[in-house]
Amino acid sequence: MTSATSAYGPWGIVAGGSDGVGVAFAHGMASRGINVVLVARRVPVLEAAADDIRSRHGVEVRTVALDLSASGALSELEAATAGLEVGLLVYNAGADTRNVDFLDKDLGTHLELVHRNCTAVLEAAYRFGAPMVARGRGGMVLVTSGAAWAGGATLAAYGASKAFDLVLAESLWAEWRGKGVDVLGLVLGRTDTPSHRRTRAADGESYGGDLADPYDVAEEALAHLADGPTWIHGSPRPTGGSPFGALSRRDAVLAMSRGAAASREESESGAGR
Numbered sequence: 001m002t003s004a005t006s007a008y009g010p011w012g013i014v015a016g017g018s019d020g021v022g023v024a025f026a027h028g029m030a031s032r033g034i035n036v037v038l039v040a041r042r043v044p045v046l047e048a049a050a051d052d053i054r055s056r057h058g059v060e061v062r063t064v065a066l067d068l069s070a071s072g073a074l075s076e077l078e079a080a081t082a083g084l085e086v087g088l089l090v091y092n093a094g095a096d097t098r099n100v101d102f103l104d105k106d107l108g109t110h111l112e113l114v115h116r117n118c119t120a121v122l123e124a125a126y127r128f129g130a131p132m133v134a135r136g137r138g139g140m141v142l143v144t145s146g147a148a149w150a151g152g153a154t155l156a157a158y159g160a161s162k163a164f165d166l167v168l169a170e171s172l173w174a175e176w177r178g179k180g181v182d183v184l185g186l187v188l189g190r191t192d193t194p195s196h197r198r199t200r201a202a203d204g205e206s207y208g209g210d211l212a213d214p215y216d217v218a219e220e221a222l223a224h225l226a227d228g229p230t231w232i233h234g235s236p237r238p239t240g241g242s243p244f245g246a247l248s249r250r251d252a253v254l255a256m257s258r259g260a261a262a263s264r265e266e267s268e269s270g271a272g273r
């Protein structure tokens, strides 16, 4: 039994675990001897990821095909994992599918994102965190984004949802740190995932630039799970505060908006971001 297994328990769940950062977390957990439950919507991608993890690491892998934007998804997941001692939860699913102005998306799309990124994250933390606290051991990673630091044009619902995840993770860290449960709010910048590629393509942007490797992201987070409340991947001060800390809120919002616009222009001119 590895130290991670004995510290947290025999099973882990990755919500959004079939590709990108999520599947990298699943491999990282499996390589530490933790059995994993993978959650995602597309069954063929989910099953292929599960087969790959089983064959490489020899752990048990279960799949649960669910849309985390749907109400009832978390009670379904809880029922599907009843009887498993889930010691580690990674809530990863959360990317936006288009970076466009608020009113250029339909209301239903915004509401689905808010459900998946806020309501379902809170529900996952509650349903799977309670048994961890009762056992006095467990770990939880809520994946968030640099979009959480301040508002910005084209980031309205996404950035707001990621701020929710950041504050939720930090608050749970504060409550559970004396109870044997490690909570980490993982702040990511641009990372090379299939979802990120699809979003870039949907926005009509070229693909490239300085992107983090999802396996580096997951390994670093697993290694620093006990170093919460917040871990900022790629930062020279990964436990440090907001990069906009010295700015007024107005200047931070303008800088965030300029950053989003500049990266679009850069990639349109072929420089990538």
Ligand SMILES: NC(=O)c1ccc[n+]([C@@H]2O[C@H](COP(=O)([O-])OP(=O)(O)OC[C@H]3O[C@@H](n4cnc5c(N)ncnc54)[C@H](OP(=O)(O)O)[C@@H]3O)[C@@H](O)[C@H]2O)c1
Residues within 6 Å of the ligand: 015, 016, 017, 018, 019, 020, 021, 022, 039, 040, 041, 042, 043, 045, 066, 067, 068, 069, 091, 092, 093, 094, 095, 096, 116, 143, 144, 145, 146, 188, 189, 190, 191, 192, 193, 194, 195, 196
């Ligand atoms: N990639 C980046 O550049 C970047 C930057 C900053 C922060 N982040 C954060 O990092 C996390 C991972 O991002 P990502 O780029 O890997 O893309 P993602 O779309 O958030 O995650 C992909 C995984 O989540 C699953 N998923 C997505 N929506 C789902 C839903 N409604 N229900 C169930 N499963 C769902 C996908 O499978 P299915 O599609 O088959 O469901 C896949 O397994 C997100 O929280 C994102 O906000 C990413």
